[in-house]
Amino acid sequence: MTTLTKSVKMGVATLAIMNVTAVVSLRGLPAEAEYGISSAFYYLFAALVFLIPTSFVAAELAAMFQDKQGGVFRWVGEAFGKRMGFVAIWLQWVESTIWYPTVLTFGAVSLAFIGMNDNADMSLASNKLYTLVVVLAIYWAATYISLKGLGWVSKVAKVGGLVGTIIPAALLVLLGIIYLIGGGKSQMDFGGDFFPDITKLDNLVLASGIFLFYAGMEMTGIHVKDMENPSKNYPKAVFMGAIITVLIFVLGTFALGIIIPQQDINLTQSLLVGFDNYFAFVGASWLSPIIAIALAFGVLAGVLTWVSGPSKGIFAVGKAGYLPPFMQRANKIGVQKNILLIQGGVVTILSLLFVVMPSVQSFYQILSQLTVLLYLIMYLLMFAAAIYLRYNMKDAPRPFRLGKKGNGLMWLVSGVGFLGSLLAFVLSFIPPAQISVGSNTVWYAVLIIGCIVVAGAPFVIYAMRKPHWIDKDSQFEPFHFEKQQ
Secondary structure, eight states: OOOOOGTTTHHHHHHHHHHHHHHHOGGHHHHHHGGGGHHHHHHHHHHIIIHHHHHHHHHHHHHHHHTTTTTTTHHHHHHHHHHHHHHHHHHHHHHHHHHHHHHHHHHHHHTTSSSHHHHHHHHHHHHHHHHHHHHHHHHHHHHHHHTTTHHHHHHHHHHHIIIIIIIIHHHHHHHHHHHHHHTTTOOOOTTSSSOOOOGGGGGGHHHHHHHHHOOOOTTTGGGGBBBBBBHHHHHHHHHHHHHHHHHHHHHHHHHHHHHSOOOGGTTHHHHHHHHHHHHTTTOOOOGGHHEEEEEEEHHHOOOOOOOOHHHHHHHHHIIIISSSSSGGGEEEEEEEOHHHHHHHHHHHHHGGGEEEEEOHHHHHHHHHHHHHHHHHHHHHHHHHHHHHHHHHHTTTTOOOOSSSSSHHHHHHHHHHHHHHHHHHHHHSSSSOOSSOOOHHHHHHHHHHHHHHHHHHHHHHHHHHGGGGSSOOOOOOOHHHEEEEE
């Protein structure tokens, strides 16, 4: 069976934009805008202790295993064994599945602002039934495109990333500049404290979510074999995407904080309200529906990148005997059909939780926190694996290497990434002071039980695996320790 991935090769620009599309979601700007000028501290701090370490470590590991499948499964598995490798890629896949309803909620809100009546638009954006319908419609549209193969995915993701994320972000920053030059009054106090009061831990919770905003740079490692000259081009794409990502977040948050008072910021609606206010200021309110459609298209592109990435990774791993045959079935062009359908079923069930949560905003926040926790466990494994492999596979070729000689730079970069991830993991359990999440008991129960169940599931599946689960046509390369046996 010939898959499309063998005939379609991605360039540096395409993968860089896919990285930006996967990592950057403008939906995160309102959460950080609540912190005013100190939001820049959080962005830069998270970039230094998480985004940059992730980018460097992922670039070395992806180039090191450029001729082998598996992504984080390969990276962690080569270091700590197949069981822990399976845990890593399982967490990446399940985390992304739980994350979909939160980002799709933003897509639904964007579409609600297509109308020209602000009050009616805001009312529609808060309607749970409307949100549920749109969330499921966008998600299943992304699944349909994913089933068409990498060719469709890369084209839609590239166009969607430009039209729905990069261009709106640049426009938001430009409007902020025009607003200030035109005499508009800034709602953000630029004379405030750059450094936050870190003694108030509950006020840091929303900021810890910034790690999830930056998450995903390693996800495109699964596409490393789909590039020309990946040992050089993959690192270039990762670093290009990282720089664009930081600029979009910092400048975009400032632009939003300038136009909306801090006390009026809403996690799901403020970005659209900010655009509306800017367009009204420049006398171009007719642009509001257009930007709303563009942002929704950006959400589709972002979801599409994630739908095709982690699911492709766990599909390749599953065919090597880690998932039952039912989850290994593909369509005629080799796309992971059943995994995508199972994933869609889970997303649909999670989306139905809208009816039991006290508000769309609280649902949005608790799922966001759970995805942060699950993803950070995977990152802890990845950073630890990168250090361990410097000793366990010290003679393996590293086309891209952190430091020309020795392991000091790897210890520094991965160590900082590990400690930063651990800090964010601890903070993510604390209920945010800025948002009503209902009962704290429910909050802690969902997060703790969710982590235990999701992180424990791969251990159970691994223990239950059977010899007949291995696909005879699987070309999954053996681990280095299997070759030595």
